[in-house]
Amino acid sequence: MNKRDLEAAYRDYITCLNHQDWASLGQFVHDNVHHNGRRLGLDGYRAMLEADYEQIPDLHFNIELLAADSPHVACRLRFDVTPKGSFLGLAVDGQKVTFCENAFYLFRDNKIQEVWSVIDKTAIEAQLG
Numbered sequence: 001m002n003k004r005d006l007e008a009a010y011r012d013y014i015t016c017l018n019h020q021d022w023a024s025l026g027q028f029v030h031d032n033v034h035h036n037g038r039r040l041g042l043d044g045y046r047a048m049l050e051a052d053y054e055q056i057p058d059l060h061f062n063i064e065l066l067a068a069d070s071p072h073v074a075c076r077l078r079f080d081v082t083p084k085g086s087f088l089g090l091a092v093d094g095q096k097v098t099f100c101e102n103a104f105y106l107f108r109d110n111k112i113q114e115v116w117s118v119i120d121k122t123a124i125e126a127q128l129g
Helices: 003-018 022-027 041-055 121-129
Strands: 029-035 060-067 072-081 096-110 111-119
Touching: 003 022, 003 029, 003 060, 003 072, 003 096, 022 029, 022 041, 096 121
Parallel strands: 029 111
Antiparallel strands: 060 072, 072 096, 096 111
C-alpha cells in the first residue's frame, strides 16, 4: 500500500471503531492480529474493543497525529471520556478524563497484523489527583 492508501485505510478503520461496526472489523484487521505482543486473533481483538466500549460508553477515537510509512502506521489518539468504575487500575468512577494513546500498526495483506500501544496513564492520574 502506498502512503495515501495506508492513511485512508487507517482512517476507515477508526471510523469502523467509532461506529462500533463489528461486522466490518475483519475488513481492516487481520485474522491473526497481535496486540502488544499477544496473539488475539480477530475474535479476541473484537472482544477487547467491545469490552473497552462497555467500560467507556462514550468512547470515541480522535486522530491527533497520523504518520504512515508502508507497511507501518503511527498514530496519536486523543480521548475525552468518562470510564465506569476502575480504568487502568485507577478509580475513575465516571469522572471525565482526557488522555492520549500512542499506537503503532503493522499492515500485512492490507490489514492490521500487529498493534503496539501505550496509554498515557500519568495524564489520567494527574486529573484524578
